[in-house]
Amino acid sequence: xxxxxxxxxxxxxxxxxxxxxxxxxxxxxxxxxxxxxxxxxxxxxxxxxxxxxxxxxxxxxxxxxxxxxxxxxxxx
Amino acid sequence: xxxxxxxxxxxxxxxxxxxxxxxxxxxxxxxxxxxxxxxxxxxxxxxxxxxxxxxxxxxxxxxxxxxxxxxxxxxxxxxxxxxxxxxxxxxxxxxxxxxxxxxxxxxxxxxxxxxxxxxxxxxxxxxxxxxxxxxxxxxxxxxxxxxxxxxxxxxxxxxxxxxxxxxxxxxxxxxxxxxxxxxxxxxxxxxxxxxxxxxxxxxxxxxxxxxxxxxxxxxxxxxxxxxxxxxxxxxxxxxxxxxxxxxxxxxxxxxxxxxxxxxxxxxxxxxxxxxxxxxxxxxxxxxxxxxxxxxxxxxxxxxxxxxxxxxxxxxxxxxxxxxxxxxxxxxxxxxxxxxxxxxxxxxxxxxxxxxxxxxxxxxxxxxxxxxxxxxxxxxxxxxxxxxxxxxxxxxxxxxxxxxxxxxxxxxxx
Numbered sequence: 001x002x003x004x005x006x007x008x009x010x011x012x013x014x015x016x017x018x019x020x021x022x023x024x025x026x027x028x029x030x031x032x033x034x035x036x037x038x039x040x041x042x043x044x045x046x047x048x049x050x051x052x053x054x055x056x057x058x059x060x061x062x063x064x065x066x067x068x069x070x071x072x073x074x075x076x
Numbered sequence: 077x078x079x080x081x082x083x084x085x086x087x088x089x090x091x092x093x094x095x096x097x098x099x100x101x102x103x104x105x106x107x108x109x110x111x112x113x114x115x116x117x118x119x120x121x122x123x124x125x126x127x128x129x130x131x132x133x134x135x136x137x138x139x140x141x142x143x144x145x146x147x148x149x150x151x152x153x154x155x156x157x158x159x160x161x162x163x164x165x166x167x168x169x170x171x172x173x174x175x176x177x178x179x180x181x182x183x184x185x186x187x188x189x190x191x192x193x194x195x196x197x198x199x200x201x202x203x204x205x206x207x208x209x210x211x212x213x214x215x216x217x218x219x220x221x222x223x224x225x226x227x228x229x230x231x232x233x234x235x236x237x238x239x240x241x242x243x244x245x246x247x248x249x250x251x252x253x254x255x256x257x258x259x260x261x262x263x264x265x266x267x268x269x270x271x272x273x274x275x276x277x278x279x280x281x282x283x284x285x286x287x288x289x290x291x292x293x294x295x296x297x298x299x300x301x302x303x304x305x306x307x308x309x310x311x312x313x314x315x316x317x318x319x320x321x322x323x324x325x326x327x328x329x330x331x332x333x334x335x336x337x338x339x340x341x342x343x344x345x346x347x348x349x350x351x352x353x354x355x356x357x358x359x360x361x362x363x364x365x366x367x368x369x370x371x372x373x374x375x376x377x378x379x380x381x382x383x384x385x386x387x388x389x390x391x392x393x394x395x396x397x398x399x400x401x402x403x404x405x406x407x408x409x410x411x412x413x414x415x416x417x418x419x420x421x422x423x424x425x426x427x428x429x430x431x432x433x434x435x436x437x438x439x440x441x442x443x444x445x446x447x448x449x450x451x452x453x454x455x456x457x458x459x460x461x462x463x464x465x466x467x468x469x470x471x472x473x474x475x476x477x478x479x480x481x482x483x484x485x486x487x488x489x
Contacts, residue, residue, distance in 0.1 A: 016141040039207040047204075 003049075003075075004068050010044045011064065024065035049075055078254040081334075082487060084327040085164025085315030086427045087156040091127035091308050091414055094137065094155060096163070099414075099424070100431050103439045104460045108292035108413050110306050115270045123284040125291040126270050127308035127415030145208050146221060147186030148268035152311035152420070153218035154225065157262050161226070164315035164327060166260065168226055175259040177230030178219040179249045180266055180313065181241030183419030183474070186213035188271045218266045218311075230258040238474030239379075241265050242312065242422025243482055247336035249316055250482075259321045264423030266311035278307060281346060285382065295416075296443035297380035297409035298387045298451040305381040308415030312423030314430065330430040331484040334368070334467070337361030341477025348385055348473060352393030355379075358479035359397045359469060366483045368467055371401040373483075375438050375468040377429050380409025381416050388450045390471065395453075406463065408456040412442040422472040426482055433465045433486050 001009070008022045015031050022031070028038055042058050045067065051074050053061075061067055090099040091109035102109065109127045118124045134143040134151045137158070143151055157180070161168075168176075189212040196204050211217060216234040223232050231252050235244035242265020249263035269278075278284050285304040287294040295306040322329055339361065341354035348355065363370060379390055387409075395402045410428050417424050432438055437460055444457040469483045 016139070016144075036207040036211075043204060043206070052203075 003071050006048060007045065007064060007067055007071070010041060010048060014041050014044065022064055024068060025063060027063045045071070051075060079256055080319035080332060081250050081253045081316055082319050082322050082332050083314050083330040083430050083484065084317055084322050085160040085166070086330065086430055087159030087163060087313045088310065088424055088427050089129055089152040089156045090310045090424055091129055093130055094132070095159060096427055096431070099427070103410055103413055103428060104437055106413065106440050106442045106458055106460060108295070108442060109308070110291040110294055110415055112291060113270065116272050116275060118275065121275055121279050122286050123275070123279055124288040125285070125294055125306060127306055128270060129310050145212065147189045147212045147217070149182055149186060149266045150218045150221050152268060152309070153180050153266035153313065154221050156264065156266070156311040156313040157222045160262065160313040160315050166315065171260065173227050174229045176228045176262070177232055177249070177252055177258040178222045178228055178262045179231065179233045179235065179245045180218040180222065180264055181235040181237065181245030181419050181422065182215050182218060182266050183236065183238045183241045184267065184269055184274065185215035185236070186217070187274055188268060189213045191271055191273055222262055228262070230261070237478045237480070238476055239416065239418050239421055240472035240474040240478050240480040241419030242424070243426070243470065243472035243480035244338065244422070246314065246422060246426055246482055247338060247480055250333050250336050253316055253318050260315065260317040262313060262315055264311065264313035264426070265420040266423070267418045267420040268309050269307055269418050270309055275307070283383065293443050295382045295412050297378065297382040297412050297441055298391070298448060298455045299444050300446040300448040302382045302384060302387060304383055305411065306415035308417040309420070310417050310424060311420050312425070312427040314423070314426060329487050331433040332487040333482065334485050335362040335366030335483030337363070337365060337481040339479045341479065343477050346475050348389045349477065350389060352389045352396060354477060354479050355390055355393035355471070355473055356396040358481040359393065359471065362469055362481040362483045363397070368483065370398045373398070373405055373467045373469055374463065374465045375432065376405060376407040377425050377468065377470040378407050378409045379471040379473045380411050380441065382409070382411060386473065388448070391451045391453055402453060405454070406438045406456050406461065407453045408439055408441045410439050412444070422470065422480065425470050425472070429468045429470050429484055433468055433484055436462060436464050438463050438465065
């Protein structure tokens with residue numbers, strides 16, 4: 001599974017939404033996720049991709065694409 | 077001038093499953109809900125039985141996304157509250173939500189969440205502790221969630237008084253209505269105590285029955301062979317409202333809530349005062365508050381935990397308050413069937429009392445086989461009894477020496 005596929009799977013598990021409703025352009029606001037939801041998803045992503053995302057970086061994350069880009073840049 | 081308060085809705089998640097009807101049917105038939113524990117591994121505990129909510133799947137009743145953020149005790153409370161609000165036929169679109177409050181008690185709150193997150197903390201470190209950890213564990217979250225789901229902005233609080241949490245919550249909600257602070261209150265208790273640490277702790281305190289070979293016989297209040305309580309879980313929620321408000325919307329009324337008495341033992345952290353003074357005081361205060369005389373009471377839903385000390389001392393306290401009438405009234409412990417739901421007990425037991433008063437049926441004390449000379453009242457042994465109930469009281473006593481008693485009456489409007 002590619003990075004987007006893995007990210008989408010985690011988002012769908014946490015927010016109980018269909019895969020169809022999650023694209024790279026989807027924002028967390030679209031998914032009705034609050035700041036606690038985002039923190040929880042970030043933790044799951046950190047585990048999945050074995051990396052650390054700083055709080056400053058988390059604040060910049062608005063869309064699914066932002067997360068996928070960050071992970072692509074920070075994993076080999 | 078205080079407002080009169082009536083009970084207009086009831087909901088329950090009990091060891092028999094979801095719904096007040098399944099609870100009431102089983103209680104009237106004298107059926108035990110106690111069985112071997114399945115939620116945790118009990119191989120290292122002396123007690124291996126409990127009254128678990130059978131076949132409970134929160135996602136059947138709650139949105140998955142919301143349910144994931146709730147501890148089990150909050151899930152029970154929200155499901156029971158949904159039933160109670162629907163049962164009361166409250167049309168919230170027409171109500172003033174600033175005047176509807178929530179007070180749901182719990183003895184220990186989200187202990188399961190604490191244990192799970194402690195494990196995460198130990199294994200993976202601080203950075204993996206869930207952002208939902210604190211909101212899941214705190215004791216007022218059952219009240220919080222119910223208010224959030226319905227947008228209720230009246231008084232919002234909880235009571236944390238061990239095994240009397242539910243009764244205290246209902247008592248405080250009663251006062252909010254009496255004093256005109258709200259028109260409707262959603263209230264009761266919720267508890268999900270069947271966790272590893274809690275089981276270990278109650279076993280260490282030697283509080284639980286160890287009659288593992290016959291689970292359905294283990295909870296035997298007032299019987300000579302009683303050897304401790306059986307842990308239960310669930311939630312009992314009621315809709316209370318001022319009489320004016322209930323009449324104005326043509327609500328059906330189960331009963332009137334007429335009195336609330338509370339007291340402390342001032343004696344010991346776990347053992348009840350051997351004289352039963354605190355227990356007697358809370359009953360007396362409930363009767364005084366209601367302005368009724370002891371001989372008007374037909375039914376006492378006892379705390380009746382099935383521990384050697386409680387049942388003996390509660391019997392003594394009932395005699396102190398009721399005098400010769402103690403021999404004439406009916407006393408039963410529904411914990412003989414449901415087990416002890418700790419902070420939820422007061423809620424579930426007031427649901428039972430409301431139905432008892434409305435239906436004119438007194439639920440039994442099951443497993444009453446070998447009378448104890450120190451417990452010599454009419455405990456409605458083993459079989460439910462048809463009887464018109466004028467006034468009923470419900471007792472709850474908790475660790476720390478905390479006591480609460482609620483009095484309800486049949487209402488003819």
